Amino acid sequence: MAEKLLTVRNVTRQFGGLTAVNDVSMTIYDNELVALIGPNGAGKTTLFNMLSGLLPATSGTIAIRHDGRFYKVSGKGATSVAQHGISRTFQNIRLFGDMTVRENIMAALNNQFKENFWSTIFHTPGYYRAERKMNDEAQKLIDRYHLTAVADSPANKLPYGMQRRVEIVRALATNPKIIFLDEPAAGMNPEETAELTKMIRQLRDENNLAVLLIEHDMSLVMSLAERIYVLDQGEVLASGTPKEVSQNPAVVKAYLGGDINAAG
Incomplete structure (x- = not known):
């Protein structure tokens, strides 16, 4: 049975009087492919920035298993987070x-x-x-x-x-234990997206690592993710397998009343 790798407990981020992420909890297990989805402005990138140490949480804890024990990395900064096995890409390429x-x-x-x-x-x-x-x-x-x-x-x-x-x-x-991919398919054509999907599976399978991705391409998400977390207005609206999430009425409503499988 897979062990817990990353735990997020009751994480909140406020900017003045605005709450961008509110009381979010999630768990990522070893070797998992997990997607984080939601409408624009749902708080996905803010959460990613907290998970990767670029932004401190206002409250809550983030911990990763490293050398057999969990280390709290919330509030430690990007360098410390990276040293404990977390790596990421960005929505805007930063090569x-x-x-x-x-x-x-x-x-x-x-x-x-x-x-x-x-x-x-x-x-x-x-x-x-x-x-x-x-x-x-x-x-x-x-x-x-x-x-x-x-x-x-x-x-x-x-x-x-x-x-x-x-x-x-x-x-x-x-040499991470988990990679966060922030909209990796953004701007790609269908052929490039298909190649990306194969590459993400290869990354996971060959390197024994977990992947958490933010993505708007629902065809990629539904074909790749083993579990999905849905954010809406900074809160976890739903979580589960792709089938469970796609049939959740609250999730469909959050995607403007449309079919989540067709949402982009």
Whole structure:
């Protein structure tokens, strides 16, 4: 039976007199594919920002299992959250545009191959060993996720769908236990979305990690997610399997009275 990996308990975020996220609780288990959906303005990105340490919660707790025990990461900041095995992508791609694909991935690997200050300054043998290891690890990721042809191209010269792929691989390079994907299919054509769907499954299956994604493409969500949380006006409106959620009257109403399976 899968163990709990990430627990979110009664998390709230207020901005002055506005409550953007209100008393949200959720649980992600090892190796799960989970979607977070809801109408625009439901609080999804605010919740993601709290989960990844970019935004402190006003109240509530976020904890992740690390080395056999749970660590509270709410309020610890993005660096501490990343060190405990959480990585993410953004709705707006944030690659280092002038750097190559390889350099973007190596930048994410840097924390795993830290050398001390003096070895970096004087380029000691340890520095060169670490650099070779980083390059080898980057090459493995490049080969595995079909980036070989663009490995030495500047990231900002790549087609949009390929930039998304690079950003996800860069997130994977931090060796996470869970990856948060913020609207990964935004702006993609159907062919790119199909490739993305296969890639997300591959990420989960090959790396034994959990995936939590925000997504408006309901065909992707319904085909990929094992469980779904629905946010509306900052609160969890429903949760369950794709079938359960798609047949929930409150969820259908939140999507403007339409069919959630057809919502975009």
